[in-house]
Amino acid sequence: MKKITSNDIAKMAGVSRSTVSRVINGYSNIPPETRDKVMKIIQENHYYPQLSGQLLTGKQMNTIGFFWASGGNIANSPLTSSFLVNTIEAAAARRYLVLTCILDDLVSEENINNIKKIFMEGRIDAGVIVGADNNEPILDELLGLGKIVGLFDYYHENEDIPNRITVNFDRNSGEQAIDYLYTLGHRKIGIIDGNMNRFSSTQRHESYLRGMQKHNLPIRNKWLYYGGITEESGYQAAKLLLENCSGDYPTAICASNDSVAFGVYKACSEYGLKIPDDISVIGNDGDITGEHSSPPLTTISFNFKDMFYSLVSRVIDVIEDKEDVERDVFIPGIFKERKSCKHIS
Amino acid sequence: MKKITSNDIAKMAGVSRSTVSRVINGYSNIPPETRDKVMKIIQENHYYPQLSGQLLTGKQMNTIGFFWASGGNIANSPLTSSFLVNTIEAAAARRYLVLTCILDDLVSEENINNIKKIFMEGRIDAGVIVGADNNEPILDELLGLGKIVGLFDYYHENEDIPNRITVNFDRNSGEQAIDYLYTLGHRKIGIIDGNMNRFSSTQRHESYLRGMQKHNLPIRNKWLYYGGITEESGYQAAKLLLENCSGDYPTAICASNDSVAFGVYKACSEYGLKIPDDISVIGNDGDITGEHSSPPLTTISFNFKDMFYSLVSRVIDVIEDKEDVERDVFIPGIFKERKSCKHIS
DNA sequence: CTGAAAGCGCTTACAG
């Protein structure tokens, strides 16, 4: 099956390639009869202009890259796999396609070469990167080369880089959690942080501390631990906390994200502590699994669909040279009261 | 930032474009000094050959398309979102990228045009389509136009189309389920089918019937219902079954897939029937959620990762003109005994 | 070992 070109169509229709091209691209100055004649031949022959030719004459790819930049399996968590799907759907709404790439990190030479190649050889008009630490050199390199990159959970203060687009979690969700616990009567509050290489985790950490200070609550090292992004990491951290506070348990624990909160659940259950009767737990993210956990997890929830739509549509705005595109957007959290926190006297 | 071309590199290095191209493509007849000189300039300038130029000289895209062809949200189920991830990883192992596309159906004119365009304009070397019914005209059209398409859960007997690659579930899992239930002493067995537009569902249906006949078990209409692919559909079907059999309950129910089985769980619980004490349930698929359901679901499990690796690697074999590529592969199920079936006397 | 030339499939000024 020999590939058919605009030349072939032109010959069959008895016109020039220029005219074929004009018909395909909807030029107005083509008489209807010519147009119909050419279109008929095009359809009969299932002719589609080849991307290769179009690209060379300046056409865009209409494709954005989605890079999952952080080890672990994107598929295992409904939350993280929704990131990809949201990206695909947000792009489709603007008639863009998505080239997907799963990388274990942004550090190995092979991965760096891969991602750079994909950007540089003109395969994509822009890229969305998820799961990057806040200081990966490859990001600056891409940006320095003029590539448009959209980042989820990434932010640098006081830097104005027009081709860098970000979407982030609102930075006050920690304080929100503390306020709520304070209202419920809690004064001894423990904190389990997330992965401190991620922007959101550092912000939540600081926000927790701000909340504690505001209410003059003591910040005790024995109630403060580093977790991570997985349930396991939260479990390990919570076990340490419960083990090392010699019975002087906090009455509530703030978890930097919902996975960590589920780890806290597990550790508490091993220590015979009932949630929320013996200890209250509050999460961050709003993972749907928290609706069905027992008890259902009180959390600060974020609309990830909105976050990715915001990110992707601004990235596409920049591709299309729109003016006044907002570079950095923070999405507010929504407090979801469920059953994991209890009023104490 | 003006885009730099091989011409620019050639000038800077004091050689011809031909030589630059030869260096990039690793031709052997280049003296090391020339090679190094050119490479240095290339790296200093972050030069990457543009895909647009390479494509025109016959280079492949090294990209396969992943089309999710069936309404509903791929992200909601860990099972279905793993399909995409498995495809991406299997492709990456062969140095292919994946262009993803989520379609609600393969029927609307817009979707058909979209998918056809992606294939025809040379954006992808082949496509993998998941969730297609067994008789979508667009599939035959694509195949007829010589496009390489990989299909999951799709099969036509007695047809030899070299550019159609399939991977399917082994067709005896229904019989396996019946055999097992028979061994446990069950004689009154109900069946809830899946989406009968899918190849696997029809095969499971027939396989159940074969199993019943083999053991001379009665196939009663009142114990036989159509479900679908969702938990909700299984729930509705099971409710009908329990409602309409006037108390003459089957002692066991076969569910065409695990989601349907969870729907059966829900319906049984509403009817006050305990699993497995009052009624046994056996699924199909091996969704990990079945490990944690209560009771854990006995099922015929399939290794979806293997299935997608098999599919993708054979698709790539065909792209690369390898010989003797197996067109149709059936992956055997693995019986997973958990806690949802009980021995009865 | 290496350069000049042709060609891949398009689109777009340019000229008429």
Next chain:
DNA sequence: CTGAAAGCGCTTACAG
């Protein structure tokens, strides 16, 4: 309204 020509960025015979 429409065709001939130039050009986009590469690679690959061809010739030397």
